[in-house]
Structures are given as C-alpha cells and as structure tokens.
Amino acid sequence: MMSYHASLDDINFALTYIADYPKIAALPPNREATSDVVEAVLTEAAKFAATLLAPLNQSGDQQGCRLGNGEVQTPDGFREAYRQYIDAGWAGLPFPQQHGGQGLPWILGGIVQEMWDGANMAWGLCPILSRGAIELLLSHGSEAQKSLYLPRLISGEWSGSMHLTEPQAGTDLAMIKTVAVAEDDHFLLKGQKIFITWGEQDFTENILHLVLARTANAPPGARGISLFMVPKFLVNEDGSIGARNDVQCVALEKKLGVRGSATCVMSHGDNQGAVGYLIGDEGRGIATMFTMMNNERLAVALQSIAVADRAYQLARDYAKERVQSRALTEQGNSEPVTIIHHADVRRMLLSMKARIEAGRALCYYAMGQIDISHADEDSQLRGAAQKRVDLLTPVIKGWCGESVIDVTNTGIQVHGGMGFVEETGAAQYLRDGRICSIYEGTSGIQSNDLVLRKILADGGEQMRLLLEEIQGDIDVWREDLAENLALAAIIVELHQSLAVLREATDWMMATGTKNVNSAAASAFHYLMLTGYVTSNWLLVKGIANALGDTESDGRSDAYLTVRIQVARFSSEQFLSLADGLLKTIQRGDDAIMALAVDEF
Amino acid sequence: MKVLVTAKRVVDANVSIRVQSDNSGVDLNNVKMAVNPFDEIAIEEAVRLREAGSAEEVVVVSIGITNCQEQIRTALALGADRGIFVEADGDLQPLAVAKILKAIVDKESPGIIILGKQAIDGDNSQTGPMLAALAGLSQATFASELTIEDGKAVVTREIDGGMETISVPLPAVITTDLRLNEPRYASLPNIMKAKKKPVDSYTPEELGVDVAPRLTTLKVEPPSERAAGVIVETAEELIDKLKNEAKVIE
Numbered sequence: 001m002m003s004y005h006a007s008l009d010d011i012n013f014a015l016t017y018i019a020d021y022p023k024i025a026a027l028p029p030n031r032e033a034t035s036d037v038v039e040a041v042l043t044e045a046a047k048f049a050a051t052l053l054a055p056l057n058q059s060g061d062q063q064g065c066r067l068g069n070g071e072v073q074t075p076d077g078f079r080e081a082y083r084q085y086i087d088a089g090w091a092g093l094p095f096p097q098q099h100g101g102q103g104l105p106w107i108l109g110g111i112v113q114e115m116w117d118g119a120n121m122a123w124g125l126c127p128i129l130s131r132g133a134i135e136l137l138l139s140h141g142s143e144a145q146k147s148l149y150l151p152r153l154i155s156g157e158w159s160g161s162m163h164l165t166e167p168q169a170g171t172d173l174a175m176i177k178t179v180a181v182a183e184d185d186h187f188l189l190k191g192q193k194i195f196i197t198w199g200e201q202d203f204t205e206n207i208l209h210l211v212l213a214r215t216a217n218a219p220p221g222a223r224g225i226s227l228f229m230v231p232k233f234l235v236n237e238d239g240s241i242g243a244r245n246d247v248q249c250v251a252l253e254k255k256l257g258v259r260g261s262a263t264c265v266m267s268h269g270d271n272q273g274a275v276g277y278l279i280g281d282e283g284r285g286i287a288t289m290f291t292m293m294n295n296e297r298l299a300v301a302l303q304s305i306a307v308a309d310r311a312y313q314l315a316r317d318y319a320k321e322r323v324q325s326r327a328l329t330e331q332g333n334s335e336p337v338t339i340i341h342h343a344d345v346r347r348m349l350l351s352m353k354a355r356i357e358a359g360r361a362l363c364y365y366a367m368g369q370i371d372i373s374h375a376d377e378d379s380q381l382r383g384a385a386q387k388r389v390d391l392l393t394p395v396i397k398g399w400c401g402e403s404v405i406d407v408t409n410t411g412i413q414v415h416g417g418m419g420f421v422e423e424t425g426a427a428q429y430l431r432d433g434r435i436c437s438i439y440e441g442t443s444g445i446q447s448n449d450l451v452l453r454k455i456l457a458d459g460g461e462q463m464r465l466l467l468e469e470i471q472g473d474i475d476v477w478r479e480d481l482a483e484n485l486a487l488a489a490i491i492v493e494l495h496q497s498l499a500v501l502r503e504a505t506d507w508m509m510a511t512g513t514k515n516v517n518s519a520a521a522s523a524f525h526y527l528m529l530t531g532y533v534t535s536n537w538l539l540v541k542g543i544a545n546a547l548g549d550t551e552s553d554g555r556s557d558a559y560l561t562v563r564i565q566v567a568r569f570s571s572e573q574f575l576s577l578a579d580g581l582l583k584t585i586q587r588g589d590d591a592i593m594a595l596a597v598d599e600f
Numbered sequence: 601m602k603v604l605v606t607a608k609r610v611v612d613a614n615v616s617i618r619v620q621s622d623n624s625g626v627d628l629n630n631v632k633m634a635v636n637p638f639d640e641i642a643i644e645e646a647v648r649l650r651e652a653g654s655a656e657e658v659v660v661v662s663i664g665i666t667n668c669q670e671q672i673r674t675a676l677a678l679g680a681d682r683g684i685f686v687e688a689d690g691d692l693q694p695l696a697v698a699k700i701l702k703a704i705v706d707k708e709s710p711g712i713i714i715l716g717k718q719a720i721d722g723d724n725s726q727t728g729p730m731l732a733a734l735a736g737l738s739q740a741t742f743a744s745e746l747t748i749e750d751g752k753a754v755v756t757r758e759i760d761g762g763m764e765t766i767s768v769p770l771p772a773v774i775t776t777d778l779r780l781n782e783p784r785y786a787s788l789p790n791i792m793k794a795k796k797k798p799v800d801s802y803t804p805e806e807l808g809v810d811v812a813p814r815l816t817t818l819k820v821e822p823p824s825e826r827a828a829g830v831i832v833e834t835a836e837e838l839i840d841k842l843k844n845e846a847k848v849i850e
Contacts, residue, residue, distance in 0.1 A: 005614075008632075037795055040673055044786045052785075089788035102788055556630050 019368030053119035060260025091156030118306035122260030133160020140280035188273025199264030200249035228276030257431030304404035311411035358535035398446035399531025401437035447523035518588035601711035638716025647679035676794035683799035696811035698730035703807035
C-alpha cells in the first residue's frame with residue numbers, strides 16, 4: 001500500500017492530445033525527442049519515482065530534517081536517492097546540451113518532475129529550485145558565470161535555492177531589507193531570509209543561493225532591489241571549491257506539510273558579510289527573479305496535480321478493498337460490498353479523478369505552449385504562445401493549488417476514520433498539498449494577477465483571444481462530434497459556461513476600470529470560473545484530437561470511453577457551478593467591504 | 601570477448617494478469633510489457649563484465665513481435681552495445697527460441713552467453729539448458745556469482761540446501777538467479793544514446809529455424825481466489841482446522 005505509480009497512460013494521453021506533442025517534437029531543436037524516446041524516458045522515470053523516491057515519502061515526513069552546527073541532516077535515504085538521481089542524469093533533462101544538459105523539450109522536464117513530486121514532494125522540491133536557478137543564470141548570468149556555475153547545476157552536483165522572503169517582506173518584496181554593499185568585483189550581503197526551501201542540505205557539495213537584496217544608496221521600493229548569487233562555498237576560477245561563505249542556516253521551520261524538506265531561516269553576513277555576485281542589472285532584481293516565476297508557478301501547479309494523483313490512487317485502492325454495507329440496490333440478506341459500489345463513494349472518487357485530469361490538461365497545455373514559445377520558427381506563433389502562457393499561469397497555479405486541497409481532502413473522506421489516522425498516508429497528502437495555494441504567490445495573488453495584470457492591463461485582449469479560440473473549437477465540435485451523444489451533451493454544457501465566462505469577463509472589464517476593489521473582491525471566483533471552463537475545454541480538446549487520430553495504435557477505445565465519462569462528470573458537476581459563480585462575481589465588493597475594520 | 605544476452609518481452613511484473621475468457625492464455629491486450637526481470641539481471645551482469653574489462657562487447661537478442669524492439673532499446677539503455685531482433689509471430693516455445701539462439705551463437709561466436717534462468721511468463725527454465733545442448737557448450741545454471749578466470753567461468757549456483765561453486769570452460773551458457781546482482785537504473789543520457797545503437801533484424805527462416813510449436817496448450821486457468829479469513833478463538837481450534845479442514849498437518 002501507499003505506493004505511487006505515475007499515471008503513464010493519462011500522462012501520455014495528455015502529452016499527445018492536449019499538449020499536441022507531435023507538433024512540439026517536429027520543432028527543429030526537438031527532433032531527437034521522438035515518441036519512442038519519450039516513451040523510454042517516461043517509463044524509466046516512472047520506475048525511478050516508484051521504486052526509489054516513493055518509498056521514502058512517509059518516512060521522510062515522519063523523520064523530517066534536523067539541524068546541528070549549521071548543517072542539515074536530511075531524512076534517511078534522501079541523500080542516496082539524490083545521488084542516484086544525478087548519476088542517472090535526470091537533472092539536465094530540459095537544459096541546453098552546450099552546458100551538459102540533454103536538450104529535451106521543456107514539457108518532458110515538467111512531466112518527469114510531476115513524477116518526482118507524486119512520489120515524494122518534499123524531496124522533489126530540491127530539483128525544482130535548482131531548475132529555477134539554472135533558468136535565471138541562463139537568462140541573466142554573464143558568460144563567465146554561466147561557464148563557472150551552469151555545468152554543475154545542470155548535472156545536479158550543485159543545487160540552487162531562492163532567497164526572497166524576509167519576516168516583514170512576504171508577498172510585498174519591495175519591503176526587503178537585506179543589504180548588499182559593493183566591494184571589488186562582488187558585493188557583501190547582510191540580512192536574514194526566511195522560508196528558504198532547501199536552503200541547506202547534505203545532498204550536494206555546494207549550494208548556489210539566489211538572493212534578493214537592496215544595494216547601498218538604492219532608491220526605496222522595488223527599484224532598489226537587485227539579484228545576487230551567494231554560493232555556500234565560493235568557487236575558484238578553475239572551478240574548484242573555495243572558502244566557506246558567510247551564509248548560514250540558523251533554524252528550521254516546523255511545518256504542516258512537506259516535512260521531509262528543510263525550510264530554512266538563512267542568515268547572510270553574520271561575520272564579515274556574505275560574498276554575492278550581481279546577476280542581471282542592478283535595480284532589476286525583482287524583474288529578473290520574475291523571469292522564472294511563471295515557470296515556478298506552473299511547477300507548483302504540477303506539484304498539486306502530482307500529489308492529488310497520489311491521493312486518488314490511495315483512495316481508489318482503499319475503496320476497492322474496503323468491504324462495508326450492502327449495495328443499496330440489493331434486497332434481503334445480500335453480502336456487504338466494497339465501498340466503491342456505493343454511489344457517494346463513486347462521486348468522491350470521480351470528483352478527484354476529474355479534477356486531476358482537468359488540472360493535468362491545464363498544466364500540459366501551458367508547458368506545450370512554453371515549448372512553442374521557445375522553439376517555433378514563426379516568431380508570431382512564439383509570441384502568441386508566450387502570451388497565452390502569461391494569461392493562463394495565474395489561472396493554472398490558482399486553480400490547481402485550490403484543487404489539490406479539495407482532492408486530498410476528499411481522499412481522506414473516502415477512507416473515513418482510517419483517513420484521519422496518519423499511518424494510512426492520506427492525511428500526509430492534504431498536509432503536503434496544502435502549501436501549493438500559498439507559495440510562489442497565494443491564490444489571492446494569482447487572482448489579482450489575473451484580473452489586474454492579465455485582463456485589465458491589456459484591455460482584455462488576451463482573454464478575448466482565448467474565448468474566441470474556445471468558441472471556434474466548440475463550433476467545429478458541434479458539427480464533427482454531434483453523433484457522439486455523451487460528447488454532444490458535454491459540449492452543450494461547455495458552450496453555456498463559455499457564455500457565462502464571457503459575461504463575467506465583461507463585468508470585470510467594466511467594473512475594474514471604475515471600482516478596483518470590486519474587481520479584486522470577485523477575482524478569486526473569476527479565476528476559479530476561468531479554470532473550470534478552460535480545463536473542460538482542454539478535456540474535450542484531448543478527446544476530439546484522439547478521436548481524429550485514426551493512425552495511432554496507442555489509444556484504445558475503452559480508454560477513450562473512460563475519458564469521455566470523466567469529462568462528462570466534470571461538465572455535470574463543475575461546469576454547472578458557472579452560473580452560481582457568475583452571480584457571486586457580479587455582487588462585487590458590496591457585502592465584502594461593508595464592514596468596517598473594527599467590526600471584524 | 602563478446603557477451604550475448606537475452607531480453608524477453610514479458611508482462612510487467614507489477615501487472616496483475618487476467619486469463620482470457622476462453623481459457624486459451626493470458627490476456628495481453630493493453631498490458632504493460634517489460635524485459636523479463638531475470639534477463640535484466642543477465643544484461644546487468646554482462647555490462648559489469650564489460651566495465652570490468654573482462655568483455656569487449658555486449659550483444660542483446662530479443663525474439664518475437666515487432667514491439668520486442670522496445671526491450672532491445674531498454675537493454676541498450678542499460679549499457680548493451682548492439683541488438684539483434686528476430687521477428688517471429690505466434691507461440692514461441694523454448695525449443696524454438698533455443699534453436700534461434702543457437703543460430704545466432706553460430707553467427708556471433710560469443711565467449712559467454714547469459715540468460716535469465718527462466719522467464720516470468722512461462723516459468724519453463726528450459727531455454728538456457730536447451731541452447732547449451734544444441735550448441736554443444738558447457739552450462740552453469742542458477743548463477744548467484746560469476747567470475748571469469750583464465751578462460752573459465754567460475755559460477756556459484758543456488759541449489760537445494762546450499763551453494764555449489766563450479767568452474768566451466770568458455771564459451772559457456774550461464775543462467776542467472778535472482779541474487780546475481782541488482783540491475784541498475786537506465787540513465788537519461790544512455791536512454792538517448794540507445795536510439796543510435798545498431799540493431800540487426802532477422803527472421804527465423806533466414807536463420808534456418810523452424811519455430812512451429814511442438815506442444816499444445818490445453819487450458820489456462822487463474823489460481824483459485826483466496827477465501828476470506830476467519831478468526832479462531834483458541835489454539836486448539838486452529839490446530840483442529842489445520843488438521844481437518846486445511847489438512848496441512850497430521
């Protein structure tokens with residue numbers, strides 16, 4: 001029990017028919033990543049996740065990390081698993097070959113990460129943070145910095161960590177107080193950072209901390225903040241490890257979840273000052289950091305789906321095993337049945353499954369668009385794909401981050417009392433997944449980002465294009481798929497909810513320009529509505545593409561029938577919420593802002 | 601020295617199999633397939649021999665439908681150097697497989713041939729010994745340890761009641777037991793490289809082998825399902841049940 005097997009069939013389906021992988025593989029840089037290579041890579045990654053990482057998930061949660069003399073001791077097995085991970089060359093999967101990576105498409109890196117997260121979310125955070133550091137150096141590092149640091153980050157021999165938050169500066173990074181004083185070719189940093197995931201560990205010989213700090217005499221606010229790289233050990237010009245830098249882990253947080261990971265309080269410059277090197281331009285730290293923030297937010301969305309999937313697998317297996325009560329349809333002295341025969345248990349399991357498939361559809365679609373934005377030969381298509389990712393990132397991060405709470409919560413409910421017992425494992429998934437709607441921007445921040453920056457700021461243009469594309473697909477499907485009655489009903493439901501989303505968008509546009517508080521008060525519901533509609537659009541899109549693919553022997557009719565039923569459940573149970581959400585959205589902030597502060 | 605290894609395509613060990621409704625065999629529709637785990641051990645041992653300098657080349661053979669090339673790619677990703685695929689449809693019984701392997705041994709002249717002691721689908725344990733007999737080679741089965749010394753293979757065998765160490769002259773056929781080694785994980789760079797390694801294809805006809813089945817399968821049935829347990833009140837009751845119901849003690 002409590003095993004985890006990556007849902008390879010669902011992953012392959014979403015990759016092929018929702019992210020449109022054949023199109024991605026046809027792009028010039030991706031031509032080595034043919035479907036047989038993808039199959040081999042994903043199969044081996046699934047094996048690695050299931051046999052090496054998954055068995056450490058519960059023990060890592062129970063044991064946690066320990067701190068002594070500034071050194072973090074990670075849970076038993078984590079370090080060895082990391083060693084195997086870099087020996088097997090997984091760390092470099094999506095990165096350029098010139099720096100030692102394998103140069104595979106971005107989406108494959110995402111899928112492999114989903115498997116690490118499903119198997120062991122706490123452990124999987126370390127590769128995610130290294131990936132962020134690699135992206136920052138690739139985009140903003142100098143050539144010297146790239147050649148000195150990138151190869152060993154990409155091989156996984158060194159890890160990266162992100163130092164943003166300070167006690168007084170969480171969401172509002174403009175309030176950062178850590179200072180950086182220029183000296184020779186570097187800066188000396190002083191200040192305290194909190195909530196630093198894997199800021200210290202015993203996996204790697206070096207850790208590269210990417211730190212936001214304020215330069216001396218810099219203007220107040222965001223424009224005074226720059227980005228620095230502070231290595232745990234300084235690196236000599238020949239690449240050898242040099243002196244220990246003045247940066248220490250001084251405490252570990254006790255947390256609700258992801259307890260196997262170290263969440264560090266990091267102190268920079270307790271003595272002479274931590275040596276840091278400027279990355280990108282001075283005063284552009286927050287903007288520089290945000291070049292990888294979209295990808296990090298999508299990574300959190302994928303974590304949500306991964307943990308939700310594991311919770312589903314456990315709940316499903318339990319429901320197929322636990323015998324309790326006769327079936328309601330049986331009379332007299334019939335035998336008790338496994339609980340999966342009971343309608344309400346079915347409802348719970350399907351609500352989990354539908355949210356997972358819908359969330360995976362959103363994530364894979366966005367990652368596919370990222371690959372197009374990287375590699376398409378047509379610059380207009382590259383630009384359009386990037387804009388679509390920008391628009392949908394807050395929706396995907398917010399919707400998936402909220403969904404994992406519902407799904408893991410329902411996973412506990414399926415288990416009944418056994419779900420409340422830690423030994424079962426279901427509770428850990430709720431505790432672990434609970435962070436996903438908080439870090440890398442809370443759901444509230446995602447909602448504001450969507451409404452203020454992504455909709456109002458461009459006059460609703462990108463949203464209008466998305467709505468038009470969905471409408472265009474629906475028009476085609478209504479012709480092509482009319483004979484499939486189950487699909488036709490889903491498409492009717494989708495069409496109605498699309499009209500609702502359009503109306504809600506119009507309300508946002510009209511209200512946001514007059515009363516920004518009202519738009520912000522409804523932003524969360526608007527984000528969720530957008531998530532339901534777009535994810536259901538993608539579910540149908542995947543089915544329609546699979547039906548149109550007559551050559552593939554990879555999909556069976558039985559498998560497709562299940563997809564249609566899951567999409568049907570999703571449309572009946574989730575798209576039907578659209579009308580209610582619209583009603584709430586249109587109420588704006590009247591009731592929400594009616595109370596005075598001291599009336600709370 | 602060249603090492604020849606096998607990679608049989610079988611149902612993945614983690615899949616719970618179903619018997620076809622007409623009892624003619626196991627249902628293979630949409631079932632995840634993998635390299636026979638004992639063959640994986642053979643591949644690992646061969647790669648270790650090459651890494652230790654005892655062998656120069658590892659050649660992997662798979663026999664069966666087109667999809668068997670996936671198992672060859674898996675073996676290549678684990679470190680084998682090249683593949684040989686023999687395309688053959690239908691029921692392939694151990695004697696037919698042994699004859700095909702004999703033909704390949706004649707072509708390749710390997711110094712050592714390592715196979716799984718059995719495949720987890722048929723559980724026959726016949727192919728290795730049959731190949732040794734057909735090719736007139738020495739054999740060492742159920743190996744849990746293998747070293748190459750002075751043109752000989754020194755093999756520790758797991759036998760009833762203990763271990764037996766024997767020395768056989770090369771070339772020889774070795775079949776692997778579970779404890780010979782722990783197969784590695786394929787690395788991502790090797791998975792990528794596997795695609796570029798050469799794979800030759802043959803048919804049984806080209807190798808001059810008749811693969812027609814000699815045995816007829818009459819019926820395949822799943823094992824009877826385990827009945828629900830009961831909680832006994834006393835040790836006496838347990839003894840009574842073991843004696844009179846289960847009839848496992850007297």
